[in-house]
């Protein structure tokens with residue numbers, strides 16, 4: 001095990017910001033920690049890096065307890081949101097920083113810097129001024145700098161936070177490809193689920209200093225652990241229900257549920273794709289309150305008479321107008337009974 005956290009706890013003013021967190025990361029794994037603002041993501045990263053002491057519990061790297069080991073001796077690479085390049089030095093000097101600190105000679109340093117800049121898609125940029133780089137280019141330089149000392153684990157805090165969406169989407173694909181090629185072990189923090197799902201082998205969802213769920217992106221997406229995770233992922237059709245056999249009694253009426261669903265008092269999640277629009281005289285009557293174009297489909301918000309609002313996903317040509325009255329039926333294949 002490359003990294004283990006064992007009941008890691010950090011308190012500020014009596015409040016546990018990290019609350020007995022256990023987490024293991026194996027070599028070559030890319031793990032993304034996700035969660036709302038204040039859930040403890042950065043504190044987790046800082047604790048692993050040695051920038052935040054634990055009140056109790058342990059951080060182990062390669063099985064060795066890191067208590068008392070300072071940040072620069074842990075062999076972790078850090079790249080933070082505000083990438084903190086040295087503005088008065090050129091790109092090459094920035095990338096070479098960690099190597100210089102370790103006493104690597106100039107010739108070797110220059111060779112390494114050249115290779116790293118090529119790796120991050122900035123070949124030949126060593127003599128360029130940092131101030132003249134775009135945001136995306138600066139991000140690449142920061143990444144090259146973090147990779148230069150060949151850290152055993154690379155830690156990224158909102159690595160693409162400052163950049164615009166299209167650039168982020170492009171860079172995240174590049175990063176994933178790069179980490180795969182280099183076999184880099186990565187622990188990254190982001191509040192952007194799209195980014196986490198695109199980058200990670202495994203995601204960890206945090207809530208109030210604890211791990212709410214961990215799994216592959218597909219596992220978490222298909223089976224959120226609870227209503228919190230489901231809502232965090234953007235699913236709003238979540239409600240309490242009583243499951244008996246193949247049906248659930250919910251605020252939206254009887255819902256069909258998949259075979260083998262957990263029984264009794266549960267939380268159900270209805271994916272927007274499982275909310276099927278019908279003529280007004282069929283199923284649950286609803287009024288269309290809004291519709292939003294999402295590129296591949298239209299998200300339609302529906303207000304039933306006395307039940308919580310529902311979101312439906314429908315094909316562009318089928319989307320009803322706001323104000324229309326429709327009926328709703330449900331598709332068991334898109335309904336998940338949460339445990």
Ligand SMILES: Nc1ncnc2c1ncn2[C@@H]1O[C@H](COP(=O)(O)OP(=O)(O)OP(=O)(O)O)[C@@H](O)[C@H]1O
Pocket residue numbers: 012013017035036037038039040041042043044191
């Ligand atoms: N040095 C500190 N002193 C007191 N409270 C702190 C300190 N550092 C963090 N906190 C508190 O701990 C909680 C968790 O902070 P943390 O930065 O780990 O959350 P986060 O999930 O990374 O949030 P964000 O996504 O907003 O960066 C927050 O409520 C924050 O205010």
